[in-house]
Amino acid sequence: MELTLASSASSKTALLSCRQMRLGSPKLPNVWRSSLWRSRSSRRNTSLRTVALSTTVGLGNTMEAPAANAQNVNYMWPDKKRPRICIVGGGFGGLYTALRLESLVWPDDKKPQVVLIDQSERFVFKPLLYELLSGEVEAWEIAPQFSDLLANTDVRFFKDRVKCLYPCDHLGTNAPTAGTVHLESGLLIEYDWLVLAIGAEAKLDIVPGAADYALPFYTLEDAHVST
Numbered sequence: 001m002e003l004t005l006a007s008s009a010s011s012k013t014a015l016l017s018c019r020q021m022r023l024g025s026p027k028l029p030n031v032w033r034s035s036l037w038r039s040r041s042s043r044r045n046t047s048l049r050t051v052a053l054s055t056t057v058g059l060g061n062t063m064e065a066p067a068a069n070a071q072n073v074n075y076m077w078p079d080k081k082r083p084r085i086c087i088v089g090g091g092f093g094g095l096y097t098a099l100r101l102e103s104l105v106w107p108d109d110k111k112p113q114v115v116l117i118d119q120s121e122r123f124v125f126k127p128l129l130y131e132l133l134s135g136e137v138e139a140w141e142i143a144p145q146f147s148d149l150l151a152n153t154d155v156r157f158f159k160d161r162v163k164c165l166y167p168c169d170h171l172g173t174n175a176p177t178a179g180t181v182h183l184e185s186g187l188l189i190e191y192d193w194l195v196l197a198i199g200a201e202a203k204l205d206i207v208p209g210a211a212d213y214a215l216p217f218y219t220l221e222d223a224h225v226s227t
Contacts, residue, residue, distance in 0.1 A: 072182070075115070075189040083112040086181050086191035088162055090118030090146060093197035098155045114155045115189060117181070121145055121159045124220050132223045143220045160185050165194070 077084050085101065087094045098116045106112070122143040131137045146157045160183040167179035177190040202216035216222045 072186045072188055075187055077113050077190075079113060081109060083110070083192045084177075084190065085112045085114045085193045085195065086189050087114065087116045087195040087197060088181065089195075089197035089199055090116055090120070090123055090157075091197060091199045093199070094118070094195065095123055095146075095149065097195055097197065098150070099153075102153045102155055111154075112193075115191075116146065116150070116155055116157045117160055117162065117183065117189075118146065118157075119159070119161045120220075121147070122220060123149060126218070129217070129220070129223055132220075139220065158183065158187070160187065167194070 087098055094116060098114050101112055101114055122145050125142045128137060128142045132139060132142060146159075150157055162181060163184045164182040165179065166182065168175045168177060169179070178192050179190070179194060181189045181191065181194070183189070202218045202222075204211040204214060204216060207214075215225065
């Protein structure tokens, strides 16, 4: 996947190139499915079996996590033999990793089972977030729900937050799993591979006065506050 942002003196053009990925299934919003939008001003650690990305949780639908006050519950993977991949973070890195894994051709017994976890129920396409302020797009066009984006896929999505990570190699155990993700809802998800794509957040305490006089513009909530 390659993300390229190009700008000129008179306009700013966002160019998204997702090579060798079938963007038609699942369908992505028409406003940014095209490779050229309108111009309108791992390193892999094998000991932990973890993949870290620099970008920013029923089949294809948001699954209900246990209530916040519920006891811990183990997530039951549909197949006990196929690889289990847990992706934490539903930004560009996390979402497109899930879609890429889904689009590849696998032997029946090797296709990985994928769980995607994000604290929001929507994927935010940040390059066009400013157009929400100008009224050029609707919220659903730049912030579609994960359940819609993952429809007709085998990727399972959880809207939740991670409480703690327990990599088995780090703990020195020989359990038949690479580790466990403990969600705030109490759900425990064992994995063979863990993808950390939690992204970044706006830090207003670095520049003096920013916390008092600046408005962050990074999330869908930030855009609504700015309007």
